[in-house]
Amino acid sequence: MPINYYIYLSVILFCIGVAGVLTRRNAIIVFMCIELMLNAVNLLLVSFSKMHYAKAVLTDPNTTVGTDAQLFVFFIMVVAAAEVSVGLAIIVLMYRKVHSVDINFLNRLKN
Amino acid sequence: MNLIIFAAIAGVVMMIGGLFVKEKRTVSGLALVCMIALLLFNSLELCTSVPVFHIDLNGMLGFTNLGLLINEVLLLSGTIYFILQGRDIEKVGDNVPDYYALIFFVFCGVGIATSFQSLLMLFLGIEIISIPLYILTASDKLNMKSNEAGLKYFLMGAFSTGLMLMGIALVYGATGSFYLNDVVNSKAIPAAGVLPTAESLVDTYRLIGGLILLMISMSFKVSAAPFHFWTPDVYDGAPTPFTAFMATIVKVAAFIAFIKLFEGTHDKLMGKYQMLIAIIITATLLIGNITAVFQQSVKRMLAYSSIAQAGFMMFALFSFNAMAKEAIVLYAAAYCFATIGIFSILNRMDDYSFDGYNGLAKREPLLALLNTIFFLSLAGIPLTAGFFAKYYMVAAALENNAGFLWMFVIAMLCAAISVYYYFRVIQAMYFKTGDGQKIEASPVFRYVLVGVAILIIILGIQPGLLLQHLYF
Amino acid sequence: MNITQILFWFLSALAVGSALMVITRKNPVYSVLFLIITFFAISGHYILMNAQFLAIVNIIVYAGAIMVLFLFVLMLMNLNSDTEPQKNKYMIWSGAVAAGVLMLIIIASLHTDIKEPALNMGQGGIGLIKHLGVVLFRDYVIPFEISSVLFLSAMVGAVVIGKK
């Protein structure tokens, strides 16, 4: 498949994630949409990894080009997991206080 | 390297130490000892450029004088911060050792952010800085504002992480590597005078797209407009000692990361995109300064002021020359010292509004004087470090960018606006009538604060004392 | 249209479709479930590209662990249905438009007419566990160790936040 398709797909998913962040008010959903964005990036990285591999393999069949991107994706997942633990902890803390996860109610701090 | 390793170790020490030490003062003392140790280790590396442990870095990290010097400045600020605000950190909540541990982890991230050579390390560094901060922000669990700030910070920070990753992905797509050197030398950046081929143009687009996204996410981290929105809310909501920490050390570290990130590509590529930086600078200066004018709370004003100061620090990104590096070091020092000083006094006050400062000069003449010096430094008045910080920034940027004269004029007008809100505090302290709040201040606190003020004035007269370390 | 292409289009449609469902469902539980479907679709793409390790990790970590955590929290909060109050029309429209424009802009920025070599689907050993493992523990030991600091801080953080 042409790399462009993957780029488009990733961008579309990414922007759906952005749209979710923008439109939803439930903090958890917003957070999920951010995860969706990260996944879109992961997909893009993997496809770029394959793209570079595809280019490099033409000259060197044993090439390992593209490995780093896949490891990067791995690290993203690691970080995402850590982030989720912290994020959900904060959301739960919030919920315990106000019994709501509506981010629009988060407006004690403004101006 | 020393910083990264020992900061991580210090974090663990604090975690474990917390299990055994119940007395909060002792915890603070332990943290201070760790901090001084970090400072010494980093000084050692700065002087000898040999780390304690030899680790094969695989090109992921690279240590330069700039990074180490900034580390030094930040660690010094950190030491001062611990001395001056240890008491206040103890008051935030019950998990004091954990707070210190998180702060040390942040320092670990700071070490990475000032030395990364690979986008992967950038990502990890920024995340190691961010995640503890989310927690520190939300750490005052009884305070709704703190919780709210934590959640806001977290959601927006995660969003910007997404943007950053998208940028990194695009850069990778263009260059096939995460290493800064490879990015700079990749074919995606057409060499001067060489006509780009159609293929390389595709990569160029991706690179530019990626860099713009990176720029945006880093702007977010340094709270440059219009990506600054988290800053006032978070700084306002977070427990004050942690606000001080975020506003100074973390922000400067993010700046260094920002600068390192674009250092290489600037000459070849982003140099042509100075307009973008100029727009961000202008927006940051205007929004930061103007919004700060109407604030009622000093703490929140300082948040906007930190945005405004970020605008000035962005000049280093605009110019990218040898002087810009000097400028950022000096600015980091001036800004950190002054802001930590201000926050240290603010911490001890009950009323954070401007009126809370009324008549302080009568009650605490020394503290008022010191506070004045700090504010003057932030405002960039000569004889304080802040003047030379701004001076270097502008001089570096002006050196070969006369076309952006309008930006400098705006910057200077904004500097004048900044005087407006900084001086409101001075006015309150000296000229308004009031009883002045009682401020608990131990002699050590005072001496250290005086030391900071002297440091600021020395740097304001002879900035070379600090800057010479950049070169040998 | 060979099988790869068919799978590609199917998985893409699935991913986009379920992603849209994620952001449009009112009930957060549905959102979580659709997100899991999206993740599965993405894992499918990984497999198409012969990135088997990531495909598995994606399912285990994301779909398996993270999303379950989400679901768990949702259940804990009893946010199963209609807890999201009246939506703000302006917010939805402006959000959708902004995201749409962003998408157009990014795509337009990256769009070219150049025919680049197609990805060789299902080939290449770089995505295999064996290879990745070697590289991870040889070249990427520094970030690997550093991510431990990240986890430590996350752990400490969770404790700080979670402790009563």
Added chain:
Amino acid sequence: MTNILQYAWLVPVFPLIGFLINGVFRNSLSKQVVGIIGSGSVMLSFIVSIWLFTGVKGAEPYVAHYFDFISVGKVAIPFAFQIDQLSAIFLLIITGVGTLIHIYSTAYMYVEEPKHFARYFAYLNLFIFSMLLLVMGANYIIMFIGWEGVGLCSYLLIGFWFQRTDYNNAAKKAFIMNRIGDLGVLLAVFWIMQKFQTVNFRELFDAVAAQHAAGTLNVNDPALVGITLLLFLGATGKSAQIPLYTWLPDAMAGPTPVSALIHAATMVTAGIYMIARSNIMFTLAETTSNIVAIIGLATAVLAATIALKQNDIKKVLAYSTVSQLGFMFLALGVGSYTGAVFHVMTHAFFKALMFLGAGSVIHGMHHEQDMRNYGGLKKYMPVTHATFLVGCLAISGVPLFSGFFSKDEILMGAYAHSPVLYFIGLAAALMTAFYMFRLYAMTFRGQFRGDAHHLPHESPVAMTAPLVILAILAAVAGFIGIPALFKPDAHILEKYLAPVFEGSAKLVKAHEIEHGTEWGLMIGSTAIILAVIAFAWNKFSKYQKTGAEETGFGKVLENKWYVDEIYNGIVVKPLLGLAAFFNSVIEKSGIDKLVNGVGRSVQYASRQFRYLQSGVIGNYILIMVAAIVVLFLLGFGFTPDFRAIRSLFGK
């Protein structure tokens, strides 16, 4: 030169010393001492002046250079005195009349408290000092120092009784109107410096003459006309000519001796002195000369008409002064410089005499100045009456009195220039005779109309003695200027002054009037004047207070043609209005509002910007996304498909 002239500096130094002593020790000196110092210093000057007068001989003026006042680059202004015939005559007038008036003042001002008495004499001495500087200065700057100095003293003396607001106003008015004229002088000086690179009289006039001779400076050269016009502007201020004359009548607020000295005899003739001094430039600038003549004549007529209807004795004299000064300017304008100086001299005598006489009357009448309340004073104040009558005769131009000679010389000069000038001048002279004798008759003739309980009394000797001396002078001073008509070569004054006006004399085409015509004019005019005198004498000796308001034209005259009101309306009010407009509108609501507005707009912006910080994450991220879009657009160069990037990298 002779040794005598080297002591010229003594002349101004005596009054200066007097000023300093009286000024510094005013609280401790007794009135007698003050009077002696004040009068004595001027008398010493007078003595030196006489000495100088006799010492001035020949064509070359004596210039004494003391030190460099200003010397910067090309500007070199020495502090130097110039003694020649013109200044010698003025010195005599100033110190001579000055001495008399000082003596007179010791009696007139005796009622004042000692410190005010001393203050008065200090001012008076300072005035003499300034006036001497004015006439002795060897360049325009020193002259200007004196010029401003006399203005200042005039201000101080008019406002001597400073508790009276209207007096202060009068003083202020005098000073400011003089200042307007001074601007002219200053500008003229600048122009002179630019054009001739010197302000020293000798070098300047030599340069003018030389340039004219060399053909580089034509008659009516624009620069010259400009310079002379500006100088004349100065003269109109100082010498109370149209349009700046209105201060002089108001200046009568000062003590009467002051009016006599400053506002009749000396200061107001400074303008004439200046023009006479600069005669060569005025001669070459014919346009200006014509303007001077016309303005002089117009002033003479206008002031005379006003004087016809005034009831305040000092006001009549004041307008009379303005009118007489107009005559002098007429003389200057028609090139009869000697005539002008002659009239200055005779006028100094008879006008000082009349002012002092009026002062005596006022003194005797317990500070009543309204003539309608006088009448029949001849009986009570015989000396005053007699001397005053001499003055009136002199000013009216009754033959053999001094005024006759000087006025005749002026009118003849005017006739030679243009008969129209002559006849208008004659009309003014007739009016002079009328109002002077109206004054005389109303004051001294008829029945006493004042308060019978406060009968007037004759003044002390200190006051009458100067009157007598002045009366003698007023009667006989004319004989130094006997016209050629009576006896050729008998005009002593003309011969004496000849070196000063030598340059001009060469340039002026001598209009000789036939002797027959001259006799005719002289006899005719004298006859009419005598008739007018008789009419006025007759009419106003029977004057009775009616209390009726003047109507019609009389009212216009009584109100001085409403000139003050007109000035008020077209200059003062608009200026104050403009000032108020600037103050309240431009300054406060304009510039300051603008400046504060900048600050306020920042605050306003601040308040608005705060709303961006809505506290809602969705909005924050929305703005961020929008910013991303914008940055992408900018980064890729705005075109829909970003083709611009190609040109960026593809050369």
Added chain:
Amino acid sequence: MILVSLILIPLVFGLGSFFLKGTDSPKTFALIASILSLAASLYAISIPVGSLTYSHGWLGTFNSNFSLGADGLAKILILLTAVSYPIIFIATSRNQYKDTSQFYALMLLVQAGLMGVFLSTDCLLFYFFWELALIPAYFLCSKWGGDKRIQVSFKFFIYTFIGSLIMLIGIIYLYSKTSDHSFAWSSFSRVVLTDQEQKYFFWFFFIAFAIKMPIFPLHTWQPDTYEQAPTATTMVLSGVMVKMGLFAVARWLIPVFPQMAVKMADTVMILSIIGMIYASLIAMKQDSIKRMIAYSSIAHIGLMCAALFANNAAATQGVYIQLFNHGVNVIGLWIVANAIEQQTGTTKMSELGGLAYKAPVLAILLVVMALANIALPLTNAFVGEFLMFNGIFAYKPVFAAVAIISIVLAAVYTLNMIQKVFLGEASGFLKVTEIPKNTIIALSIIVLMIFAMGVYPNPMFHLGEQVMGWAMKK
């Protein structure tokens, strides 16, 4: 070294003064300091220009030195600064301030800043001192001023600060354009700029100086500040500090942008002259003596600024001498205003009147001061104004003709003031007595100077001429 001591004496004494207690000791202390610095400056003035330099390395990295130097212009202004301080301290020694020691300390710090400004031959150093003079002044105005002091002095501060920041851009830019990358005056005056650059940076510099002077329409901070500031500070502000602007134009603007100074002369002069007339007219409408003096000062400064740009030696010399004379005169006027305020508690003309009865000495001294203010011959101001008008006339007669109107207006408002305050019926201030000795001494010194300089100004010209050789070298 003597130059350094000129800065150091007030600086050290100023800092020392912070530690004094009581009310009398700081006054004495400050007076001693000011007399010391007067002595030092008299000594400095007697030294020929050539050997009056001092340089010490400062910021090696960008070639900025702590270099001082005095030419005639600087000498005149040093003398002014040094002379005015003792006079001010004597004249206001009866004024009571809370925290006396701080007040005098700040006053001395201002003096140090002023000295530094006048002596610096390094542009960065100049900027440093420029600001350093401002900050203590700000504190003085804000802490010890009138009711509206906080807003007013803040406006003053921000206004001048904006100007100096814009100038800073210019300084930095010019620095980068100097051939030897140096801030030295000599390098700046040799800098080569394009027309476009000249145009921009001329205005960048000029705005800063114009605000300081102030020139219409940037003057609005001034009357408020003068009115609200404590009188001693006002004296420094109007007597000495505004001279910084003119000094800077003469030292840092015209020599650095010679062509632009010629090209822009018309614009600047027109602004200045409008300002003169405008300020004079407004002065006529003021009720407060202080505001009147303030506006009068604007008019006078406008004249000096216009004359500086007239580009001829006479006018320049006129300005130099007038710098001193105006300083002396305006300080005298403020002393009178202060005396009136101390005696009656008000400076509103409408509330005053007839003071000449109660305080004849004051009245006489005021009249002398007023006469100097309207530049009557034989007072010092005449010499300067004469030369300046002369210079302007030589440049463009029309300008002189318009500008000179201000002399008449000056007479109007000055005489008005005299009349309303001193003349007329004595108003209700029965308690008013003759002014105290200290005021009389101070005013007498000023009056003596007024006449001395008015009759024999040549010594000052000789001082000023030392500028000519030095500054016209290029």
